[in-house]
Amino acid sequence: MxxxxxxxxxxxxxxxxxxxxxxxxxxxxxxxxxxxxxxxxxxxxxxxxxxxxxxxxxxxxxxxxxxxxxxxxxxxxxxxxxxxxxxERWVTRRSTMVMTADQALTVDFRSQRWGTAPYNGATxxxxxxxxxxxxxxxxxxxxxxxxxxxxxxxxxxxxxxxxxxxxxxxxxxxxxxxxxxxxxxxxxxxxxxxxxRQDNARHLTLGVKETLALPREVIEQRFGLTGRDGQDIEILGCTRGIPGGGFLYTNLESVSLGVVVGLPGLAAAKVRPEELLADLKAHPAIAPLVRGGRQVEYAAHLIPEGGYDHLxxxxxxxxxxxxxxxxxxxxxxxxxxxxxxxxxxxxxxxxxxxxxxxxxxxxxxxxxxxxxxxxxxxxxxxxxxxRKVPGLVLSERMQRQYPGLICDLAEGLFEVDNPRPKPGVWRLLRTAVRRHDISPRRLLADAITGMRAFG
Amino acid sequence: MTGQPGEDYREISFDDRMEGTEFRVSERAHITVDTEVCDSCTVRSCLHVCPAKLFVPRADGGILFNFEQCFECGACYQVCDAEGAITWTYPDGGLGVVFRKG
Known part of the structure; x- marks a missing residue:
């Protein structure tokens, strides 16, 4: 040399x-x-x-x-x-949370089968x-x-x-x-x-993560877990419209709370990643879960999210x-x-x-x-x-409009607004689509893309 | 620590945030920034995307850069479009950030 x-x-x-x-x-x-x-x-x-x-x-x-x-x-x-x-823990509770500043809809699935061999996810x-x-x-x-x-x-x-x-x-x-x-x-x-291509920053996201120490029994109580069972919560709608999402995972005696955002979107929004993390930590659906956690490590990494079309x-x-x-x-x-x-x-x-x-x-x-x-x-x-899903998930609509649409639909469905009779799902949908300025054609197209991904 | 209500975790300072992360700091700066190039930059994406907040605006309008507490993620050079502003390398073997809870 x-x-x-x-x-x-x-x-x-x-x-x-x-x-x-x-x-x-x-x-x-x-x-x-x-x-x-x-x-x-x-x-x-x-x-x-x-x-x-x-x-x-x-x-x-x-x-x-x-x-x-x-x-x-x-x-x-x-x-x-x-x-x-x-x-750390075997994931037996798998949750997807869609949130706005003051709403959250969670789909929460639990399977005790995932707590026994050969297991599914693990933290x-x-x-x-x-x-x-x-x-x-x-x-x-x-x-x-x-x-x-x-x-x-x-x-x-x-x-x-x-x-x-x-x-x-x-x-x-x-x-x-x-x-x-x-x-x-x-x-x-x-x-x-x-x-x-040299423009690969377009397909990179930045993940930041706090590891927050909490006593084992506190984690069990807050997340409804026993033994080595764990929960995995994925979050959409917590990034101020910057393409990305959040997560909260349970370890044995700590939780991992993080935000992942597209690099170009973060730069354009002129927001710092730890601000998004602080927002998420203070959200009414998250704050009670992580309260009092002592930060033991802060970490960050890039993630390549381009998928099949950008290999x-x-x-x-x-x-x-x-x-x-x-x-x-x-x-x-x-x-x-x-x-x-x-x-x-x-x-x-x-x-x-x-x-x-x-x-x-x-x-x-x-x-x-x-x-x-x-x-x-x-x-x-x-x-x-x-291959089409990363683009859909990080799209403007999925990030800025759909979380509000979904939460408003749920709120309308569960709100008892007497003496008015129940509005019916289609009317709720029409109202929410208008309120969030969503093109019904784009919504249908995105629904089809989403369905094809599952198909 | 056991979850008393009312503790305001939004108050955590950036120094406290970084306190738990271990860095085996090298004598060699693995990233250098040519601040003369930065002086003419109006975009300054590095100020926002660097998760370790290593790019800090100076009172005179320039940028101050420290390499010591770097996560080695690469976000800064990926968003920087000013030719020659950031010279980015990995720290020498065994040095730099050491994650335990990654």
């Missing part, structure tokens, strides 16, 4: 005239998040030598999410995973969860290299990726396949030209991309998932890398099995099916 290089938007590949004759590893995975650890685990199980790089001091130290993970994709990697995964902290999965990769033979930044790709002049440069002295590491699981900013995938290329010569680095978060209204998509994508990437190495062809064509496997699995099947 001639001068120190750092990973960032302008980092560049180190070019080699000739491919290195021997490689340090079969597979080099960058980022020990869920995608990276699943990739390392799958590749190591398939017999590859694997290094797993992590820029933080430990896996999960740079990671933030809302707080709910869906574990069933782990069935293939860690049988009986629920017996060992570090879980967990990433420092626990990511470390646990990385531990499985290590047990399978992968070498975990923490506190190490991949500062750029090593490429041949023909463009083939043959390794990464790191910020350690003599830190070049070579491999037959590099799997970039380096998160939402993914400088490696951008460096390789896999992200076609990058997923493979290059010697390179695969998985997880947030490939924009695989599913932000589709009532479905807000990411870790499961990362684990799934990482698993298929690790297998595809091993298969390509076995076949002696790690070119883009040789690695094409990755995309095919994703398309067949839930990872891209769900994204493909729900």
């Amino acid at each position: 001639t001068e120190p290089s750092y990973a960032g938007p302008v980092s560049a590949s180190a070019l080699l005239q000739q491919p290195p004759p021997a490689r340090d590893f079969d597979v080099l995975v960058v980022g020990a998040g869920p995608a990276g650890s699943a990739a390392a685990l799958a590749a190591a199980r398939a017999g590859c030598s694997v290094a797993l790089l992590e820029r933080g001091p430990y896996p999960g130290s740079k990671n933030v999410y809302g707080g709910v993970v869906y574990g069933r994709i782990l069935d293939e990697l860690v049988p009986q995973w629920w017996e060992e995964m570090p879980v 967990a902290h990433r420092s626990d969860l990511d470390g646990w999965l990385a531990g499985h990769a290590v047990a399978a033979g992968a070498v975990l290299v923490p506190a190490t930044v991949a500062t750029g790709l090593l490429r041949t002049t023909a463009g083939t990726v043959v390794g990464v440069r790191t910020d350690r002295p003599d830190g070049d590491l070579t491999a037959k396949v590099v799997i970039a699981c380096d998160g939402v900013n993914s400088f490696l995938a951008k460096e390789a030209g896999l992200h076609p 990058p290329e997923l493979a290059g010569d010697g390179l695969l991309v998985a997880g947030d680095a490939a924009g695989m978060c599913l932000a589709a209204g009532i479905w807000l998932e990411g870790v499961n998509f990362a684990i799934g994508a990482g698993m298929y990437a690790g297998r595809a890398a091993a298969a390509a190495i076995g076949a002696g062809d790690t070119s883009q064509a040789g690695l094409a099995g990755y995309r095919r496997a994703l398309e067949r699995s839930f990872v891209l099947a769900d994204h493909r099916k729900l």
Whole structure:
């Protein structure tokens, strides 16, 4: 290395005239998040030598999410995973709340089946969860290299990726396949030209999260829970019309309260994210749930919410991309998932890398099995099916008009306005549509888009 | 702490908000801001989107930037459209923000 290089938007590949004759590893995975650890685990199980790089001091130290993970994709990697995964609470209460400043309509579903194996959602902290999965990769033979930044790709002049440069002295590491699981900013995938457009800020949201400590019994009382049962509340209408939403999740002895907003919308509104969080915290439907919580950590992260229509290329010569680095978060209204998509994508990437190495062809064509496997699995099947939903959820109408419409409908339905007789749903709807200045045609079109997503 | 009514959590100062988050601060500033470029910027999205509030308006109209308590999210460089204003990199391995409750 001639001068120190750092990973960032302008980092560049180190070019080699000739491919290195021997490689340090079969597979080099960058980022020990869920995608990276699943990739390392799958590749190591398939017999590859694997290094797993992590820029933080430990896996999960740079990671933030809302707080709910869906574990069933782990069935293939860690049988009986629920017996060992570090879980805060198992989500048995799943709620969607639509609110205005002084109204809230909640759809609240509870299933005790979700409180027993194989479970459904679970709350967990990433420092626990990511470390646990990385531990499985290590047990399978992968070498975990923490506190190490991949500062750029090593490429041949023909463009083939043959390794990464790191910020350690003599830190070049070579491999037959590099799997970039380096998160939402993914400088490696951008460096390789896999992200076609530079306007990706349009599809990024910013999440901010407070972890608020509360005694276990207080959480049980307020949220109506017993034992390790937990609640997941997703919120629409709490962001002053800025595209986005909120969430409140129960951990064992804390709750996670957060707001997620589109980056361009936030910038245009000239509102600071913690102001939205303070609004939500003071809302009459939320305040009694979080009252007295002592903040133990404040955190923030970007989220790639573009969905299927804004995925990058997923493979290059010697390179695969998985997880947030490939924009695989599913932000589709009532479905807000990411870790499961990362684990799934990482698993298929690790297998595809091993298969390509076995076949002696790690070119883009040789690695094409990755995309095919994703398309067949839930990872891209769900994204493909729900491709129109992120746009609908973040639309002006869904954000500014529909929460009020929905709450007014509920209020009209449940209000006993005697001596006037009950108004009937259609009249309520017509009145509310007019009051919120909604185009009936757009409402119908959005309803059809929404229904198709479920279909 | 056990949920007494009347506690006003909206009063939390930004410093208190950041107090629970651990930062292993590097000597190298992993983000630098060329404030001469910022002086001519009228949009200043960074002031609003940076969740750690690291971009602060100065009395003389410029922008003051601190790198120490950075979440490394990338929001600032993503919204900044002034060429060369923000030079953004990850901190060196093992340094920077360390989340425990992410």
